[in-house]
Amino acid sequence: MTLNICLIEDDPTIRKALSKVLEREGHFVAVCSNGREGLNIASSRPFDLVITDIIMPEVEGIEVIQKLRQHQPDLRIIAMSGGGRVGNTDFLEIAKSIGAHEVLYKPVTRTEVMQAIERCMAQ
Structure with missing residues (x-):
């Protein structure tokens, strides 16, 4: 299945590598750096x-997920992070609680990304 994917990643190395993986899998990818x-792109x-x-x-x-959920409640979302916490709570736990279907801890492998997409789209 070919998907239209909006990839939002500020790290240029990760952004480029991940977009290549997704495109090689046959997906259309719109790449955003923040x-x-x-x-803007996801709402256009x-x-x-x-x-x-x-x-x-x-x-x-977190704000991206909240705003997307408000305006596009059926949109599938995967959140990823290399770490970060608020008190004792992991940012990815927060992302999951506000509407991310799947979460990934960076660095990610091609297999992890593709499995997360498969699980996410099956929900």
Whole structure:
């Protein structure tokens, strides 16, 4: 199944590697370098899936997820992060609690990404 994916990731190395993996799997990928750009792109046309980093400049991933949920409640979302906590709570636990279907801890492998997409789209 070919998906339209919005990838929101501020790290250029991760962004490039992940977009290549997704494109090699046959998906169409819109690449965004921060949360503000991601929200603009994700609201401008239909996507099957958004994959967003959590810790980013301008608009963080938690806010991206909240806003996407408000305006597109059926949109599939995968959150990813290399770490980060609020008190004793992991940012990815927060992402899951506010609407991310799947979460990934960076660094991620191709297999982890593809399995997360498969699980996410099956929900």
